[in-house]
Amino acid sequence: MATASIPNPQHRKNPDFVPAILLGGPAFLLLLVFLIGPFFAGVSYSFTNQRLISGNTTDFVGLRNYTRLLRLSYLMLEPQKDEKTAQLLRDEAGKLTYPRSREFTRDEVKYPQYTGLREWFFVPWGEKRLVILAGDPVFMKSLGNNIFFAVVVIPLQSLIGLMLALLVNQKLVGRNFFRTVYFSPVVTSMVVVSIVWKFLYDLNHGMINQFLANFSLAPVNWLGDPNVAMWSIIIMSVWQGAGFQMILFLAGLQGIPEQLYEAASIDGANIWEKFRFITLPSLRNTTLFIFITITIAAFQLFTQVFVMTNGGPDDSTSTVAFHMVRTGFREQDLAYASTISVVFFLIILAINWVQRRITRDL
């Protein structure tokens, strides 16, 4: 940093303090009140039973919210047997039958260790059935959905963005038009995009199913099938955001000195070699930045879910942000929602850290 430009004998060490605080004060104060303050307030609420609107006093509850949010356990269910013959019971389809996990989690007297847990999912374990229990299965599902979304969208959107950037970086007449078109979904509101796509995805009247019908293909229940709904949101989100990654990659591409390519041409490199040994390494920082922005956006997934599926069907599109609004705003359990916020923040921090580590070693 350069030292003060004008020697001022009275405040040589701190010559600009007063103007700096006058000019910067408003922003620093607003950030303190509306960002930094709430951030730490949220951390402290997560250890209480704070409600959004309540006449009751707020009490410290220790780690109760965290236990409810993150607690995991398992239950091994034996297949049901006929009491007299000791033969395994089978249903009409010939499958083994199991007791309901509820019989264990709701029986406080016999199984106090399972109190407050609910079934998250199960896996077959030989003849037995391994049931994974969670304090908040909806949160676990939501977190899983966010991770799934991120894992699919990061490579998909980066690749499409890079491809678009390479295309519109060519000296082609009309490339500005192409650029504008690819970017236009980015400036379109996510609410609008979600509503229009909800129409496109509609089971009976949607354009996509009507289009498929032209080829005698069966309609897909884009938003109503738990196995498909998240994919539908992914496709739409990639469509909406790819233009943004294109712009970032484009800036990266244009920052590569032309001389590198010329030198490579003289050395006899072909297009692929130039791409592999000049373009890709030069885009390293851009790619890192893009990975981070997509990951954070993936964990912020909310509007699409709120407008299109409301978390359903079967919580298959519920997300952490959606679950947070559901508990904090709709159920007014602010302390629990703050706990979700804290965990959400820690996840973002961890991902940033991991991505920085990985990309550094590449």
Place this chain on the structure above:
Amino acid sequence: MNNQLEQPTNAGSPRASSASRRQRELSLNLLQYVLNALLVFVFIFPILFMVVSSFKSNDQIFHDLRSFQAFLPTGQLSFENYASVFAHSQFLRFAANSIGVGLLQVTLALTVNSMAAYSLSRLTWQGQQIVLAVIIATLIIPFETVAMPLLLLVSKLPNISFQNGIHLSSGWLNTYSVQIIPFVAGAYSIFLFYQFFKDIPKELDESALIDGATRFQIYRFIIVPNAGPVFATVAILSFLGSWNSFLWPIMVVQSEELRPVMVGLQYFFQRIINWGEVMAYTTMVTLPVLALFLAFQGAFVKSLASSGVKG
């Protein structure tokens, strides 16, 4: 490409090889145009469908769905859907709310954040490095992390209303303030300004100081006029953020009079089953923003990209 630089390396006649190269380039160009045309369709079809459908009756929309007519202005076209939107919702009120909130937020954000960035980038004071580090660190806090505690905070902040005298009430819920003030200061905006201001030559400040200018005058008459592009970027980013905001206003604005357009759209969409009307609403909130983007896209895209790579 620079044909002159390349040496004909193979034994064949140079003329023939250059002709075949030109042919290859032509077919490569053609391939790129085909690819681009396909992609243009992929990226534009939902928007095109939305705009075209907003002029069609519901029956016409469903009739056209199966073919390319869905993207063409076929059948009876009218502004009937638009008239219905105005009749069935307070669209103009919502739009006015969003525009007012957006403009006020942009004005405040430009002022407050550029002043902060100026004091961070061009003044020397104790604690500067710490404040800067804290602001950079807050970049990692997503809004979702503070949304819930912020909700509690604004529900308790004192509120002054000036209707029929001055009233002090508790709670910012259902106000314009709650839609604006929490988002005025932005770490990212400060960061954008900071990066831009850093590169304006320091000699400008020094000569102005010798001439007796105050720090505020330097900011106002030297820095601001020299930073047009970054002001445009922050203006557009913060207007878009405000215009498209959704998660926050659905929680803090219940009253219909104060509702912004996107929340109004969500309520409209839940209530109205006529797709033509919904498309008219979405068209009205989308096309102005697209027009704005087209008008400012040069500065927008450039600044966005440069900030993106450095961040």
